[in-house]
Amino acid sequence: MLLTSERAGLAVKAKLFRGLGDPSRLSIVDALRRGPLTVSAMVEATGLSQSNVSNHLSCLRDCSLVVAEQAGRFVTYHLSDDRVGDLITTAESLLADVARGVYECTRYDISRTVKPHRR
Amino acid sequence: MLLTSERAGLAVKAKLFRGLGDPSRLSIVDALRRGPLTVSAMVEATGLSQSNVSNHLSCLRDCSLVVAEQAGRFVTYHLSDDRVGDLITTAESLLADVARGVYECTRYDISRTVKPHRR
């Protein structure tokens, strides 16, 4: 049986993974792997609505996965730590071998991709 | 704007992270890092209900994150790939530095830990 401290540790780890476990958020983090971006650049890059991107950024910022820097009217975001990108890299490597299995996993809605905002 | 192929890639990656993004599933995977376990051993280790563990295993199995082996009445599970454990290790390393931020992230319900099954 798990100890309370173990439970808490697991919860935090799960939250970290969950932070990356949404297609929209992941697309944001993924875009930031190539370098810092402003919010509007991310809106452009991901095709998500501005409020949606901003909401996700709020979450990622609270979680210390990204860091914001105000520059005039613009706010530039970058990844807080190289290991955030490392997680994605490792995931890609793993998926190169087991992607089919993950793709066919029916527990999560397979149609759920990054949904571009109309307009 | 994202291409369709990029969208699909992101969706699969997100699903992988999401697989690890639930405290109950993560507790199962985490337990398996120390070696193969039967379902009943996982029920014992995590404190989750049998059906709950089995449901999560079904998902993890479909996603090729764990592998099942029948041995008599028992079914033994082990991680499909070392990189699954690597993801958790990297996450732990990262969290050693930014855990407070993740912990305080309010977008996800902070009270959501591994919920032991009564009885």
Place this chain on the structure above:
DNA sequence: GCAAGATATCACTGTATGCTGATGGGGTGA
């Protein structure tokens, strides 16, 4: 000061998904 642009916030809604309890199925030993 004011208009315009960039970003953040908020309430609301629909839906995905985690948990449960009951049941089914398959293997095993007596």
Place this chain on the structure above:
DNA sequence: TCACCCCATCAGCATACAGTGATATCTTGC
């Protein structure tokens, strides 16, 4: 073959959470 484990499956329920649209906040240039 029959009782007993071990595990899988399924329907139902409750709820967390992603997306939207409207609005607020902040900055800059005029």
